[in-house]
Amino acid sequence: MSDWKLMARQLVRNPLSLMGIIIIVVFVIIAIFAPLIAPIPEGHRDPYMIPRDGYSAMPRPPSEEHIFGTTQGQYDIFYGVIWGTRSAFRVGLVVIGIVVAIGIVLGSLAGYFGGVIDEVIMRITDIFLAFPALILAMAIVAVLGPSLRSVMIALTVVSWPSYARLIRGDILQVREEDYIEASRGLGASSGRVIIRHALPNAIYPTLVMASLDIGAIVLSAAALSFLGLGAPEGYADWGQLTSFARNWVVGPPGDSLRYWYAVTIPGLFILFFVLGWNLLGDAFRDILDPRLARR
Amino acid sequence: MENLIRIRDLAVRFHTYEGVVHAIDDLDLDIRQGETLGIVGETGSGKSMTALAILRLVPYPGKIESGSIVFSDRDSGGEIELLKLSEDRMRSIRGNKISMVFQEPGAALNPVFTIGDQISEVYLLHRRRELGYRAKQRVDRLLSDGSGPAASVRRPFWRWQSRLYEKIAQESHPIEPRFLSRIPLFKRLLWRLRDEARLLTVDMLKDVEIPDPARVAAQYPHQLSGGMKQRAVIAMALACSPKLLLADEPTTSLDVTIQAQMLELFRRIKVDRGASVLFVTHNLGVAAEICDRVAVMYAGRVCEVAGVEEMFLHPSHPYTKALLDAVPMPGKELQTIPGALADALNPPPGCRFHPRCPSALPMCQQDKAKLKEVSKDHMVACHLF
Amino acid sequence: MNRRVTKISWIVLAALLCLSLVLVPGCTEEPVVPACSTYIGSGQLDGEGIPPDFFSDLDVRKGFCYAFDYETYINDGLQGQGVQRGSPVVEGLPFFNLDASMYEYDLTKAEQHLKKAWDGELWEKGCKFTLLYNSGNIPRKVACEILAESLLGINPLFQINIQPISWPTFLGKIWGTRDMPMFQIGWLPDYPHPDNFIVPFMDSTIGAFSAFQGYGSAALDAKIKAAFEETDPVKQQAKYYELQQIYYDDPGGIVLAQPIARRYFTGHISGFYYNPVEPAYTGRVYDLTKANTGGAIPFKNPGTFVFQTIGPIKTLDPAWIYDTGSAMQVGLIYETLLYFDGEKTDEFVPLLASEWEFNPADLTLRFKIREGVKFHSGNDLTPEDVEYSMERWMVMDRTGGPTWMIYGPLLGVSGSGDVTFADIDGAVEVDGDSVVFTLAGDYWELAFLQILCGGWASIVDKDFCIAEGGWDGTEATWMDYNIPDDVGDTALYNKSSGTGPWKLNLWEPGIQVKVERNDDYWGGLAPFDYVITQVVEEWTSRKLALLAGDADLVYVPATYFDEMDDIESETNLNVYKDLPSLSIDAFFFNEIVCGPSSEE
């Protein structure tokens, strides 16, 4: 599609989105080459468990063998953030994938058929939306036991409704369009109409936007880990590293910023990861949003 | 007959990501006192842009690069170079001396305000003195024949109001009215101005043949039919009885019966108010019906200007000919213009039309032809003449 | 319109019912006969897992005990704040045996035993299983890692995974599904008697741990009983030493260490002394004093003692409390008949009882009640109050509560389920100015006196309690007050009239408790006008509160002792170190993974 090409051109032109792209690419590279950037010490069983250098609680400042220093429990921050990139991508991609899938199915069912199906699905989404996602996710994770897997499940459970609604809205829009009417008139089966006509016209933009919510998903995952409901101690996960930092926000008198590295570094990684996706998302929103189309 | 508007070498360009779009360049055009000048041409030929340029409302990222638009206005003494005016002065002209009617009545009206509000706005803006005067009159009447205890209580307040409105009427700028009109809550104290404006509005609506104007004034746009909306828009444009009315395809979006009424209305306006009308349309039929003179535009330039009969009887410019042939008529097979409208991004050199011109000369590719008078009041921009 | 909507809502409801039906499986399943464990791999000794009865083999257990690096654990896991012990009987208890035999970290011995284990099968096939710890508990994680590492070092076929789980699940697995091959947990005393440690570790029927591990035997139970009922101290010591030796020869778990506590006061507080049984982290507040001694930490809130801790305060009802947080508050407001003498755990000083004597002949323990003591309500303290308090305690007997401790010594039973009101009534009698208890056996004397020192044995104001809607002390109504549901249901949950040096001023549950001085306290004015206990989960906040002088004492987890060592040098803290806490952590073997629960 040529307008995809055009879009790409605009993305590269716009400094903000360009920055976003660069950030994301950098993270992708980090994720792919994690084993080279932060090699796994031999005899280390699970590469996602951060190797620890002793057990003492006191974080140690950056040094040549720990270039970002170590956090509570002598977990190497550098190793943690590098491999954490992989965890981040895993969570983001998996959750978004499933959520969008569910969203498409339920959303298009509700939007296309309307009536009772619509009502029921929408009421169910109401139920989910009426309850703060975070608390619900917390409850779910607590039930499934703290682990990245349960975090993903929880996030999926709490975030599908908004996508279902989004897509339902789009379907509703195109539903009345002439070509849908036409293909209906030509006696195409509902499924066919949805898949062949409604979806392509309705939700490509939505899909693009959705896929750019990866940042947001990773953010909530990090929040859960931070609240002590995410990845287990020592798992390479940014939120988890941040939660370690919690007790080291303030150093001893006279040197209150002594543990800055333990607090700052993991957070910066989260920030930039999310920032990358949001920059891209923002640019896309401008491009895809017909209302904002430039003359 | 002298010119109300004289446009010379007007150039409007859009600076977009893709490049510079030449919407209009070196366009010359005159609008005479009390005439209806039609501008015809294909979509994207710069018709509407010309109208907007006169109001200096070329939308971002467009820009009036060069040229001059002279507006000669008798009562405010002589000629005004619109393009050199300060933004404030320009604003005092918009909607007052020169006003505009847009293509889409539905879009042109703000959905969240009543028709009345939107029209009164114009009066409150440009007819403040008059409103002040009328308000004062009303208050004075109250003072003179207001009686009874209630009146005696209110009297001092009325006196104050009377003074207030007098000041407004004199357009002297003492602190009170200025202060009041700024502060949101105190604005309400000037409610009589609004009342007067509303009265004028209702008259105006009646004038554009809207039935039950009082009710309509209180309604929101979405409650009106397309025709009614358009009438309201026209009412808004005529509110301050402007010298020049720019009508940008005012009838296009309406169905035929309503169109007829609209054209009727425009004709009447011209007669009653002696206002000039710049009538932008792509519909030659409409143009023929209502215009005194017609200008044909192509790719941002005027290629032929003539009186309406002249134009339709003896079209000179090849493009005009083609255009007329393209009009479907019974018993005559339709002819189309070969090729596509010139790309405004990088327009062809010389005469913009030469790539599509059946009788193009070699020179057409280098230099563009100036408008020259071929017969009385008939100007053509073509090397053939 | 509305009709349609209600219809829809019903449809939705139906849909949801179905939804939940789908979700529910997993809830209806009963935990009594659980599906067997996912933590022992294949469940056989094929190198891919371990058999459920893996640890029933003595050599495996011994091997593991030798394979544990106690030193590293104490240094790194406990930040050096612990001492290895050979048996459950820890220092500070009577009959503690300083030179009881202990396992040392010895890989060769470990190897020998593991080679022998399962007739050598284990050694060549290897094993694979999972160790769990409750997430957030760093020492336990460290212990798991240490064990896993060294076992892997001994034989690369010994594969052990480590996995965190939430605290409730963890407890549920220990006492419910019991599908963990090994588990770590600590033990705190109810009263400082070796029996209170030996039983949970070694008794095969009522031991809090052993009964669930499938450890021990009827013969051993008999030994335990005999040791407890022995009255001759010398013989008793011998018996307890023998039991400790048994736990060495036939280990039910890896006895890790007796933790060592610390207290961090600001320099302005003095007078703290350490009694391992004292439930309050603060020690006895009544004996503390606060005076400006200058220094970096500013002197704030004169006349007020501020303590910041983590545990919430659950209730102020003595008969309910079974957690240190609540116990401390009760200790401020109420008093018991007698209390531990200073730092000793087996000598006592009189409080509300001016004197007492035990008569072995008829097994009666007689307390003379102090004269002229007033409750906060203004009522006088009478022997009836004492009798009422004890009977109320026995009557309430809330589930999971402390009441079993009084049923044992007095009636030889474990709870109100097995008794009539007549028994309760007869167990405690008023006799003139005294109160008389009749014990189940003379061997109970020491243990019972210790039990009476606990906050649960506090003396409450009978009239006040009845006025507040508590039990009226008659047989007619006692069943109504037996086993209450919610902690809030009891009359003294948040209202109190004790005899203590402070009375309740303000309680914001989850936030803080504030007590104010009781001006007509019989024992003389208390050192503080107010004692404020605040719940502050954030370590940073507590630390800064201490350094800013906003708090006079804060709870410091062992994890942060290093950090505090740095700070200590720079400012005027009053730190008490090397306080052996009367508790023990162990790494228990589950001898029959998900074996039948011992209740039936």
Add this chain to the structure above:
Amino acid sequence: MELRPYIIRRLLLLIPVLFGITLFIFAITMFFSPIERATLYVSSPRQMADLPAVIEQYGLDEPFFVQYGTWIGQVFSGNLGWSVVVGMSVWDAIWNFLPATLELAIFATPLIIFMGIFLGTTAAAHKDRPVDHGTRVMAIFGWSLPTFWLGLILLMVFYGYFRGLLPPSRLSIQMDMVVHSADFIRYTRINTIDAILNLNGAVLLDALRHIILPVITLSVTNVAFIMRLMRSSMLESLGKGYILTARAKGLAERVVVNKHARRNALIPVITVSGYLFAALANGVVITETIFTYKGIGWWAWQAAVNLDIASVLGFALFNSVLFVLVNLVVDILYTRVDPRVRLGGTVQ
């Protein structure tokens, strides 16, 4: 549609929502074995032998619907159960922790809305000019900030570096004693307001010092959210025909933007303010947890991590009711702003 029937309808819709949410949460908790749920009621290993008794006493091993039924029954009899984590009835818990959260909301909400709308308008009015780029970058940053991390950083700087300049929790100990002293009347238990009512400057100042950081942490993300929305909808309405009309009338740019454009642009913003509420509810959890600012959010967090089912359910009920009411108000407001909308209907 008339106002009253509409409200009734919406309140009727509340019923299935409440049933649904509680049923769902209840179902989730049922994944725990009775033993695990019983551990909530006992405080130490010493009592673990009593777990079966606890299960029996609280009927934790009953089939799902029996337990749910008993719970619902209690709710209808006005008893939301006992919140074990804070040791008081769920009603009291809500009643006790609400003021703190309200205090946060009182400061945060107006900040969010006005800042958001103002920035959004400004950015849109200066599209593609430096102002626009600046605000947009700010917004994207704010939007991407991990709230919890921001909180920590703020603490690190304003609590650590500037020695306790802006401390966590709600009040300093001294002021807390003042607040609880006899001569300080707690009308609302919202400290700042009470301080004003009691004309007590010290308390007011202290309360403000404690609330600044939480409010910032709570607001940043949401300001960004509103601002982005406002910007795009402003751009939309600025592109509309009626804006050109307004300009052609000769109205000043200020009037065009602030009256004609903004009035229309506010409509979508109002429609999402319901979601803003949800966002706040989430934010409050994290914020209150970080700053140990003990309000509803902190309570909910405690409940969730400790599996205090009664509390979580109580919170769910409370929150859902609030959410639906907020949306109700929003919808009614909506009809006021956009004449084209009828209650319960859509744009004609």
